[in-house]
Amino acid sequence: MIATQDGADAPWQQIRAQLPQLERADILVGLPSLNNAETVKPVIQAVTTGLQQAFPAASVLLVNQDAGSHDGTPELMKGAVEERFPIALLSRTASGTSGIESFPRLSGGLAAGREEAFQAFLSATKEAGATACAVIDPSVRSVTPDWMAWLLGPIMESRADYVAPLFLRPRYEGSLTNTLVYPLNRALYGTAMRYHAGGGCGISGTLAGLYLTEPFWDERIARSSLETCLATVAIAEGRRLCQAGLGEKLAPSSAGGEDVSAVVAHTVGAAFYFMERYQDVWEHSAPTQPVLHTGIPYRPQPDRGPINIDKMMRGFRQGLRDLLPIWEIILSPETLSGILPLGLVEKDDFRFPPQLWAQTVYDFALAYHDKVLHREHLLKSLTPLYLGQMASLVLRTQHQKPEDVEECIEELCDTFARTKPYLVERWRFS
Amino acid sequence: MKEMWQDAMLEAFHETSRRLGLFLPKLLALLTFLALGVIAGWLVKALLMRLLSALRFDAFCERMGLMQALARAGVVRPASSLIGRLSFWTVFLVFGLMGIDALSLPATANLMSVLLGFLPHVIAAAFLLLFGVLLGNFLAEAALITAVNAQIQEARFIAQLVRWAVYLFTGAMVLTQLGIAKEIVVAAFCIIFGGIVLALAIALGLGGRHIARDKLERRLRRRRAEEDELTHI
Numbered sequence: 001m002i003a004t005q006d007g008a009d010a011p012w013q014q015i016r017a018q019l020p021q022l023e024r025a026d027i028l029v030g031l032p033s034l035n036n037a038e039t040v041k042p043v044i045q046a047v048t049t050g051l052q053q054a055f056p057a058a059s060v061l062l063v064n065q066d067a068g069s070h071d072g073t074p075e076l077m078k079g080a081v082e083e084r085f086p087i088a089l090l091s092r093t094a095s096g097t098s099g100i101e102s103f104p105r106l107s108g109g110l111a112a113g114r115e116e117a118f119q120a121f122l123s124a125t126k127e128a129g130a131t132a133c134a135v136i137d138p139s140v141r142s143v144t145p146d147w148m149a150w151l152l153g154p155i156m157e158s159r160a161d162y163v164a165p166l167f168l169r170p171r172y173e174g175s176l177t178n179t180l181v182y183p184l185n186r187a188l189y190g191t192a193m194r195y196h197a198g199g200g201c202g203i204s205g206t207l208a209g210l211y212l213t214e215p216f217w218d219e220r221i222a223r224s225s226l227e228t229c230l231a232t233v234a235i236a237e238g239r240r241l242c243q244a245g246l247g248e249k250l251a252p253s254s255a256g257g258e259d260v261s262a263v264v265a266h267t268v269g270a271a272f273y274f275m276e277r278y279q280d281v282w283e284h285s286a287p288t289q290p291v292l293h294t295g296i297p298y299r300p301q302p303d304r305g306p307i308n309i310d311k312m313m314r315g316f317r318q319g320l321r322d323l324l325p326i327w328e329i330i331l332s333p334e335t336l337s338g339i340l341p342l343g344l345v346e347k348d349d350f351r352f353p354p355q356l357w358a359q360t361v362y363d364f365a366l367a368y369h370d371k372v373l374h375r376e377h378l379l380k381s382l383t384p385l386y387l388g389q390m391a392s393l394v395l396r397t398q399h400q401k402p403e404d405v406e407e408c409i410e411e412l413c414d415t416f417a418r419t420k421p422y423l424v425e426r427w428r429f430s
Numbered sequence: 431m432k433e434m435w436q437d438a439m440l441e442a443f444h445e446t447s448r449r450l451g452l453f454l455p456k457l458l459a460l461l462t463f464l465a466l467g468v469i470a471g472w473l474v475k476a477l478l479m480r481l482l483s484a485l486r487f488d489a490f491c492e493r494m495g496l497m498q499a500l501a502r503a504g505v506v507r508p509a510s511s512l513i514g515r516l517s518f519w520t521v522f523l524v525f526g527l528m529g530i531d532a533l534s535l536p537a538t539a540n541l542m543s544v545l546l547g548f549l550p551h552v553i554a555a556a557f558l559l560l561f562g563v564l565l566g567n568f569l570a571e572a573a574l575i576t577a578v579n580a581q582i583q584e585a586r587f588i589a590q591l592v593r594w595a596v597y598l599f600t601g602a603m604v605l606t607q608l609g610i611a612k613e614i615v616v617a618a619f620c621i622i623f624g625g626i627v628l629a630l631a632i633a634l635g636l637g638g639r640h641i642a643r644d645k646l647e648r649r650l651r652r653r654r655a656e657e658d659e660l661t662h663i
Contacts, residue, residue: 083638261579275456316583322578322585329492373493377571 011120012127015063015088018228022086025061025128027051027152030121030135032114033064037071037408043138044080050148051085055156062087063124077138090120115222118230122208132156133208136200142250143200150244150295151202160242160292162234163202164195166375167249171402172307175390176264178409181228181271184361187416188282189235190273193291194298197227199249207239221273224266232271236278245295264386265379272368272379283424288417300402307398312391313347319384326381330367335359342388352392354415360385361416362423370430444554453533460529467525471518478517482510496560497569562600566593598622 016022022169030049033040051060062085066074074089081087085194118135125133132155154160174196182194203211216222216229234241275282319327320343338356345351364382368375397404469487491497491509491552500509531542570593577585602619606612634642 259579261575311581315579318578318581318583318585322574326575371489371493374568374571378574380575380579 009416011090011124011333014090015124018088018380019086025130027055027060028057028125028130028133031063031064031138032117033069033073033138034067035069035071036073037076039141040073040076040138041080044077044145046143046145047136048084050145053145054149060085061128063121065090065120067113078153115226119217122211125205125208130205134205137198140199140251142248147200147246151200154242154294155202155204158172161204161207161239163242163244164231165199165201165246166194166243166298167196168247168301170303171405172394176267179265179389179412180361183413183416184271186288186413187420190286191235191287191291193235193241194243195227195231199246221270225270228270232274236281242292242294245298247296255351261380262382264383268382269379272365275365276369280291286321300405302402307394309391312387316384316388317343323381329372331363332376335363350392350395352389354412357389358416358419367429439467456533459532463525463529467522471521474521475514475518479514480509482495494564495571496564555604558604558607562596569596
């Protein structure tokens with residue numbers, strides 16, 4: 001971890017070596033990159049224009065950490081800034097990472113060294129005494145100048161410590177977040193905060209200092225679910241939160257090529273990791289509080305293409321057939337007796353009741369806590385149940401308006417909150 | 431005549447008394463060793479079970495699928511209890527062998543040294559067996575979950591194949607470690623394992639070559655059928 005090891009201020013030393021006249025900055029914008037030559041110019045254009053428009057009096061520092069581009073991304077980035085702001089280019093090896101360590105990340109479809117870049121930006125934010133830090137993904141083609149005001153404005157005005165991105169997406173996209181992570185975290189921590197992965201986020205200088213002392217950087221979840229880590233720590237630590245509606249996100253999609261069960265395991269695993277960490281917080285959390293919103297209001301978009309319900313149903317039914325011995329270990333008899341009859345229901349009548357889904361997620365959280373199975377096996381065995389729940393949601397709402405999906409998500413959130421005593425009682429005695 | 435009878439009687443009596451005098455301390459030593467074996471075995475068992483309980487060994491075994499495997503074999507005791515019992519009987523056996531050695535019987539003269547010389551092999555074989563069962567269950571579970579999530583209909587068959595391949599490999603290693611028919615075991619293992627691989631290769635070559643070609647083409651050419659992807663996560 002950068003903040004606690006020797007050379008903790010290595011990014012800042014590199015920045016000072018490149019920009020000797022720089023003493024401090026009000027705003028730091030971090031730009032983690034890897035072969036983004038196609039998109040980097042318009043993104044930098046939008047970022048610099050946005051900064052000039054929204055914060056004309058602030059001293060700004062741009063920092064790029066490149067994970068080993070072969071297309072000259074850092075040089076293009078520096079050229080695109082055109083002396084409007086100071087920019088420092090950091091290399092990954094300076095933060096103590098050798099090239100070979102990035103192989104598993106690359107093979108796993110994850111951005112190489114992304115969490116190291118975040119650590120470098122947070123460390124530089126702290127050393128520069130900056131009030132706010134924004135991290136912008138240069139691969140996102142839809143970055144506009146407004147993003148800077150939306151991500152940094154609430155922090156500069158001392159209204160928020162963490163600004164999470166919220167994109168306009170087709171109604172069923174991000175369903176793992178919408179139907180599992182969001183209702184779970186909302187029930188646990190009493191904060192109605194939604195967030196999407198990637199694109200950009202805003203972090204206050206004080207929160208950056210806190211993040212650097214966090215132990216999650218040494219865990220696998222920091223590589224696979226960084227946004228969940230940042231958002232959950234901010235929520236559980238009681239920091240001021242904000243959601244920034246950033247419009248549509250146009251970026252190379254990774255979800256389609258990624259194994260669904262791996263995504264489920266990473267995302268849900270991160271949520272469960274923080275449940276163990278913040279047990280004392282969520283056991284006594286207050287009723288749900290609304291979260292500040294800036295930017296474009298969130299509304300679900302129409303579908304981009306057909307949703308393959310049959311494949312989801314097949315996945316659920318096969319799980320019920322083949323994974324039953326594993327689910328018998330994980331799920332309570334009460335939950336299992338609710339799930340078993342679903343295997344006999346015809347497709348059109350198939351519904352996964354919200355109450356049953358909440359109990360299922362809580363049973364998995366309890367089994368994760370009790371370590372009844374190898375944790376990766378446990379998390380991956382949730383996939384067929386998630387597919388069943390997802391199929392049920394699509395079957396219920398496919399002929400309705402996109403907004404009706406939001407009603408279902410709200411219903412899920414209420415059910416998770418209502419069922420929370422079921423979790424608390426069992427967690428205490430496990 | 432009478433004197434000769436008396437001498438014979440006395441000699442026999444003295445000889446028996448002398449032999450009994452020599453044997454009784456050895457018998458006493460045997461009984462003492464047995465009693466000590468019970469006490470030491472009980473102590474080791476109690477300490478080991480307490481240690482395993484503190485380390486949550488039963489939960490670990492359940493997590494690794496060992497308990498399920500034992501349950502399938504009709505053993506319903508917790509793993510810590512099984513290991514406790516095993517440790518008791520091992521300690522008792524060692525003390526028992528010491529007692530038998532104390533009797534100095536010609537038939538059991540080298541028993542102790544032979545058995546003690548073999549003990550490391552038995553312990554190593556036991557560990558191999560335990561590790562093999564745990565590994566087999568773990569890999570079978572991983573294969574099952576992966577295959578189910580990939581919606582492969584033969585998921586359970588694949589999982590069983592993985593489990594029994596590891597068991598087979600473990601069994602061969604255990605028998606080799608114990609030195610039981612080494613050559614036969616190695617030859618049998620090679621024949622069975624090679625046979626399975628050959629059978630699978632022939633089955634794939636004859637029955638599934640079109641599927642294999644299609645799969646390889648899709649993988650190598652990165653062709654993705656849009657309708658088969660779950661992109662909404």
